[in-house]
Amino acid sequence: MMSRPPQRVSIISAILFFVVAMFIGSQMMTMMNGAETDTLITSEFVQAVEQDRVQNVVYDAGSYTVTGTYYPAATAGSTASDAYNNAIGALNAQVQGVLGTDAPTVDTTNLDAKSVGTPRKYTSTYVGQDSLMQLLKSHPDVEYQVKLPDGMGDFLMSLLPTLLLIGLMVFFFVQMNKANNSQMSFGKAKAKEYTQEHPDVRFDDVAGEDEAVEELQEIKDFLVNPKKYQDLGAKIPRGCLLVGPPGTGKTLLARAVAGEAQVPFFSISGSEFVEMFVGVGASRVRDLFKHAKESAPSIIFIDEIDAVGRQRGAGLGGGHDEREQTLNQLLVEMDGFEKNEAVVLIAATNRVDVLDPALLRPGRFDRQIVVDAPDVRGREKILAVHAKNKPIGPDVDLPRIAKLTSGMTGADLMNLMNEAALLTARRNKSHISMAEVNESMERLMAGPERKNRVMNEKTRRTIAFHESGHALVGHLLPNADPVHKITIVPRGRALGYTMSIPDEDKFLVSRNEMYDELAVFLGGRVAEEIFCGDITTGASNDLERATKMARQMVVNYGMSDALGQQTFGQPNHEVFLGRDYGNTQDYSPETAQRIDEEVARLMKQAHDTAYEILSQRADQMHTMAEVLLDRETVDGAACEALLNNTWAEFSKKEAAGEIPPDEGFTLVEPVGKQEEPQLASPQQAAEPQGDSSQQQ
Numbered sequence: 242m243m244s245r246p247p248q249r250v251s252i253i254s255a256i257l258f259f260v261v262a263m264f265i266g267s268q269m270m271t272m273m274n275g276a277e278t279d280t281l282i283t284s285e286f287v288q289a290v291e292q293d294r295v296q297n298v299v300y301d302a303g304s305y306t307v308t309g310t311y312y313p314a315a316t317a318g319s320t321a322s323d324a325y326n327n328a329i330g331a332l333n334a335q336v337q338g339v340l341g342t343d344a345p346t347v348d349t350t351n352l353d354a355k356s357v358g359t360p361r362k363y364t365s366t367y368v369g370q371d372s373l374m375q376l377l378k379s380h381p382d383v384e385y386q387v388k389l390p391d392g393m394g395d396f397l398m399s400l401l402p403t404l405l406l407i408g409l410m411v412f413f414f415v416q417m418n419k420a421n422n423s424q425m426s427f428g429k430a431k432a433k434e435y436t437q438e439h440p441d442v443r444f445d446d447v448a449g450e451d452e453a454v455e456e457l458q459e460i461k462d463f464l465v466n467p468k469k470y471q472d473l474g475a476k477i478p479r480g481c482l483l484v485g486p487p488g489t490g491k492t493l494l495a496r497a498v499a500g501e502a503q504v505p506f507f508s509i510s511g512s513e514f515v516e517m518f519v520g521v522g523a524s525r526v527r528d529l530f531k532h533a534k535e536s537a538p539s540i541i542f543i544d545e546i547d548a549v550g551r552q553r554g555a556g557l558g559g560g561h562d563e564r565e566q567t568l569n570q571l572l573v574e575m576d577g578f579e580k581n582e583a584v585v586l587i588a589a590t591n592r593v594d595v596l597d598p599a600l601l602r603p604g605r606f607d608r609q610i611v612v613d614a615p616d617v618r619g620r621e622k623i624l625a626v627h628a629k630n631k632p633i634g635p636d637v638d639l640p641r642i643a644k645l646t647s648g649m650t651g652a653d654l655m656n657l658m659n660e661a662a663l664l665t666a667r668r669n670k671s672h673i674s675m676a677e678v679n680e681s682m683e684r685l686m687a688g689p690e691r692k693n694r695v696m697n698e699k700t701r702r703t704i705a706f707h708e709s710g711h712a713l714v715g716h717l718l719p720n721a722d723p724v725h726k727i728t729i730v731p732r733g734r735a736l737g738y739t740m741s742i743p744d745e746d747k748f749l750v751s752r753n754e755m756y757d758e759l760a761v762f763l764g765g766r767v768a769e770e771i772f773c774g775d776i777t778t779g780a781s782n783d784l785e786r787a788t789k790m791a792r793q794m795v796v797n798y799g800m801s802d803a804l805g806q807q808t809f810g811q812p813n814h815e816v817f818l819g820r821d822y823g824n825t826q827d828y829s830p831e832t833a834q835r836i837d838e839e840v841a842r843l844m845k846q847a848h849d850t851a852y853e854i855l856s857q858r859a860d861q862m863h864t865m866a867e868v869l870l871d872r873e874t875v876d877g878a879a880c881e882a883l884l885n886n887t888w889a890e891f892s893k894k895e896a897a898g899e900i901p902p903d904e905g906f907t908l909v910e911p912v913g914k915q916e917e918p919q920l921a922s923p924q925q926a927a928e929p930q931g932d933s934s935q936q937q
Contacts, residue, residue, distance in 0.1 A: 278362040279313070286365035290376055295383050296360055300373070303390030307373070310360040442496040448626045449619025449651060453494055456610045457481070460585055461502045464538045467583050478607035480575060482546075483589040485612035488652030491589035494612065495542045498587065505536035511548035511588075514567050522549065522567030530574040530584070538583030546588040552597045568597060575605040614650050616746050617643050623651050627658040634672040642678060645725070647743050657681050683726075686740070688733015696736075701870060703773050704729045704737040707780070709865035710768025711739040711761060713858060714851050716884040718757040724884060726876035729869050736779065740876075752800045755790060759847035760854075762787035767851040772862060791843040792836075801839045809836060861886045 289295050294312040377385050444454050463470050463477040470477060483491040499506035507529060514522040533539045553565045575586060590596065600606060615623060620643040628639065646654060660681035665673045708727050715721040722741040729737040766780035794800040796809045811827050855862060865883050868875060875883055878900055882891035894900050
């Protein structure tokens, strides 16, 4: 929260606490003393004095009571001892009357009260001054004193209930005042301010985003040494917008700036501006910038700014929109900085397309820093950062892992290494090996392995042919991604899957690659047709993805010769409908029919390509299916032998012990791979095959 002056302790509350503590302590002491004090009625007190069992008497003139110490009545010299002596005397007289005066007798007690027993405290009622003085005059050995009343103590005791009542009233008044203040402070910004303790993240902890770090280094340098830029007439960007998909490190970069700059850093989420009350968002924006200006040079970081910076004037219906008022105030504050005022606004979003254009113009967010998924070198650096504090085995090859994780973000790579560490601990190992990394990679791509799922032989055989069809078509087509692994072991919601990962980063998609990708999608369904004599629902996901890709080729990418180089369908662009609820059909029904026909043609072309490949390699397909039924999973050298149709030679070498153990995934180059620039694939890894209805 924004720093506020410390709340002072109320003096009245402290006094109230002290008085209550004194009262409770006094009552407890009285109870403890009362447990050891005997209460004597007047006759018992007088009898104790007459029997010389009272040591001292203290007369309290204020409470009209007498207190002191005495010996209880059960000791010698008391009424009980006198009764005993009388009974024994009567018995002795009877014995002597019968046996004579020389008969033996029982001795009586002659002990006095002061030589027997333990003195105890007593309290008794006042018997009157004359009676007490006359009683004590006949017993001069009893100590006597008078305790005069304490006027101040009596006054305080009489005042205590009034003080307690006033204290309670003050206490409730203070609490009600606090509640009112908290309700009326909703217009204050909820930003967290870092002044003395900055985040411990530095630019060295940010890997794989060298360009973004370089841009932010300039801002950090300006905040540390602004005169260097001002002397040259340079103006630092007032706002920097970090744009990129989730998990790429936008918030991490902002924390690194805060850790490096060593200036006050205000962090807030875009959703924290708007509340149920009208005007709260604008008030919080003003309060945030006020504190930032007072602490200049400083940094304001707004995470997920799309929550408050969405485009104005869009949506359904009319009326007041609190978000628009908040955005208006934000625009004014960003454009209202005074000259050379060292306040920099950094914001992060993964939905830059929905932001208001006024927010992105020069003078507000002057600089947009794209924080994209890292390339292979960036992934290697990120893996090194996350492996720094982990016991990594000698067989773990970080450059190789970086090649196999194309398309993964920094958050994905962090999760990968963490999953590998958890798996290593589960297996009671001391070091992370490549086996744990490979297993963790598959868990992230396809889900956890489910070896206990029971399937009959017919289902397993269908899945084996299905996955063999995907793998063989993908291996033989020149523009498909390399196949790394084939398995019929259920994992996640999939009954089996073929893992195809590009061997290097790709940034474009060619038409030939998409043609081959369509054929790979349909390879499983075609294999079912040829080798199982029936088709199943296991290809539903393949058909869905293939149809979507074919329609994108026709409608969005202009890859249809029949329809020409144009796109069809205008995006809706209503931000409060999610911007992708639907498209506006800007073409005729006849064109829509031609689009459907062209999509069907592409699907049939892909089907025919896969059918031709698999029908010509029936023997190899049977071999692959039998091996999968036997081993369930093949990768590495075994996968390469299956795809290259050299399984017989591989089996002999394996039986002779000439095949080294697999170390993980290998790059199996497709047959007839053409030497051409690598283009982007619509997917980085083949998604699990199988219909969702079968994967429950």
